[in-house]
Amino acid sequence: MSDFYRLDQQLSDDERKIVKAVQAFVSDDVLPVINDFWERAEFPHHLVPAIANLGIVGGTVEGYGAAGLSHLATGLVTRELSRGDGSINAFFGVHSGLSMGTIDLLGSEEQKQRWLPAMARLEKIGAFGLTEPNHGSDSVALETTAARNGDTWVINGKKRWIGNASFADLVIIWARDTADSRVKAFVVEQPDGDESVPGYTTEIITGKIGKRAVLQPDVFLENVQVAESNRLVHAESFRDVSRVLTRTRGGVSWEAVGHAMACYDVAVSYTGSREQFGKPIASFQLVQNRLAWMLTELTAMQLICQRMADLQAQGEWTVEMASMAKMHTSSKAREICSSAKELLGGNGLLLEHHVARHLTDMEVVHTYEGTEFMQSLILGREITGISAFV
Incomplete structure (x- = not known):
């Protein structure tokens, strides 16, 4: 009944299979547990491998092991994940859409080859750092800075509401170049193990009334050093x-x-x-x-x-x-x-x-x-x- 104009009848066989797979994941894996995680404000990490097995990661990104879905199929995945739970969709959207999408759109071929395959397998999780404590709607005025020092960039600033950033392996940070004031994108890549990049810290935002099962921390960057090879080459403004x-x-x-x-x-x-x-x-x-x-x-x-x-x-x-x-x-x-x-x-x-x-x-x-x-x-x-x- 909620598809009153029978729009799903127009779907291809592949699109129907994707919808059914996500619906089954939501029914079998998400709905039985999500209320408890939502109430405790905890992210259900144990669901990540099941998401990886759905064949949906990366959305419209083609190659690199990504799903390579149509725009319609990508939208339907979002619809069905959200129909189950917004926090699960937020985790997925930040990783698959914002993080992988940014690297696919603005990275060099070498950068895509370096990061996207592991992200497509959800072996490495992505985050996207644009919003700041003082800049939401006017994010163009971002204050986070990046100063070049040889082959290294030194980043200083604060980000807010950055989904996945407390446990992500790759965090895309948008910062303003101190030399030309242009906005550029940098991939802060966390080392393997329990250690984080020096100067990179997070603090989980608590007391939320919504999206409680996805972790959206404040991010603090104090003299964080990022190699020039981790600057997304096609992000210029x-x-x-x-x-x-x-x-x-x-x-x-x-x-x-x-x-x-x-x-x-x-x-x-x-x-x-x-x-x-x-x-x-x-x-x-x-x-x-x-x-x-x-x-x-x-x-x-x-x-x-x-x-x-x-x-x-x-x-x-x-x-x-x-x-x-x-x-x-x-x-x-x-x-x-x-x-x-x-x-x-x-x-x-x-x-x-x-x-x-x-x-x-x-x-x-x-x-x-x-x-x-x-x-x-x-x-x-x-x-x-x-x-x-x-």
């Missing part, structure tokens, strides 16, 4: 950051669809079995009205994402298109998850029904990679030709 985020912002839209589908399905099932005043609450007009609007908004979100995959495959996807998709899907998914919680009443607050987890995770999705307000300004600039924020 903040425009290259935008190229990466244009790729991944579409994934956030697919994630929103996954959360919304999960909550809608729970709401339909619950209202059909929950009886009040002698009959299922699904028989009441107000409940049916709410479910109808939830399904309609969900279907609109799915159509946007389906068209997004087409445009990406054709090479016609733009920053402004990504902003429209993210703005709409994150806002509507937030409403759908909230409606599901309301339809479940007090039970909607319990983790056992999964809605509360998706609802609070959507608060995170609504915020990261640009709030709906920032997306609207990017779109507004495209409409009017006038920038309201820069």
